[in-house]
Amino acid sequence: MEHTEVTVMEDIFERNDKIALETNQALSERGIFTVNIMGAPGVGKTTFLVRLIQLLAKPAFVIEGDIESDIDTKKLLDLGIAALQLNTGGACHLESTIIADAVKTVSLENGYLFIENIGNLVCPAEFIIGEHIKLLISTVTEGSDKPYKYPLAFEKADVIIINKADLSAYVDFDEAYFIKGIQALNKNAPIFKVSAKTGEGFGEVAAWITEQAKQINSSIKK
Ligand SMILES: Nc1nc2c(ncn2[C@@H]2O[C@H](COP(=O)(O)OP(=O)(O)O)[C@@H](O)[C@H]2O)c(=O)[nH]1
Ligand SMILES: [Mg+2]
Numbered sequence: 001m002e003h004t005e006v007t008v009m010e011d012i013f014e015r016n017d018k019i020a021l022e023t024n025q026a027l028s029e030r031g032i033f034t035v036n037i038m039g040a041p042g043v044g045k046t047t048f049l050v051r052l053i054q055l056l057a058k059p060a061f062v063i064e065g066d067i068e069s070d071i072d073t074k075k076l077l078d079l080g081i082a083a084l085q086l087n088t089g090g091a092c093h094l095e096s097t098i099i100a101d102a103v104k105t106v107s108l109e110n111g112y113l114f115i116e117n118i119g120n121l122v123c124p125a126e127f128i129i130g131e132h133i134k135l136l137i138s139t140v141t142e143g144s145d146k147p148y149k150y151p152l153a154f155e156k157a158d159v160i161i162i163n164k165a166d167l168s169a170y171v172d173f174d175e176a177y178f179i180k181g182i183q184a185l186n187k188n189a190p191i192f193k194v195s196a197k198t199g200e201g202f203g204e205v206a207a208w209i210t211e212q213a214k215q216i217n218s219s220i221k222k
Pocket of ligand 2: 046072116
């Protein structure tokens with residue numbers, strides 16, 4: 001019984017990864033730098049995207065993943081940001097098949113695609129969906145133990161954001177302990193502290209993302 005379950009999971013991951021790699025190739029050929037946004041519900045994923053997109057020089061498109069509702073997509077469209085809603089109807093993460101279909105309908109060449117994954121710190125880290133990088137948002141309000149409790153998300157992230165810096169004075173966030181936890185898992189991901197409410201720290205994040213996108217585009221041309 002145990003053997004059967006393992007085989008099924010291997011098949012699921014293998015199929016998912018194959019489609020994700022095809023999607024990544026297609027996006028690269030279209031010059032679309034794709035960022036998989038992960039984080040718990042309410043960390044500010046949507047608010048972060050609104051701030052960031054304003055600072056980018058190339059056009060951006062957002063795919064919103066939620067279990068239910070189109071609240072975030074409506075918010076983005078009202079602000080003039082191109083967006084598309086995906087609902088999983090219960091699944092705790094996005095998979096590559098749904099993204100492969102969605103990106104075919106995205107009218108964008110040479111720009112940024114942000115995919116806001118389902119809000120949780122567990123399942124999205126297990127599935128690649130076609131992204132060039134994974135961006136993980138955490139906050140000062142979630143507590144500084146999260147890298148220790150949810151290691152996979154912090155291990156897989158290419159960049160880590162500490163959001164809600166404006167609330168630091170009201171919570172006992174131990175930043176040194178938080179960063180120590182990340183560095184035990186992931187030595188490469190830069191860590192940016194920001195406030196999506198005030199805009200603090202966004203210049204640095206936008207510059208970093210812009211630089212990453214340039215490297216991907218230049219490797220496509222080779
Ligand atoms: N104080 C503060 N609130 C924030 C910040 N970023 C987001 N929020 C608030 O946190 C709540 C959840 O934000 P949202 O972007 O919807 O989070 P998501 O569920 O991760 O997409 C909203 O009420 C936001 O206004 C921040 O940097 N500081
Ligand atoms: Mg959201």
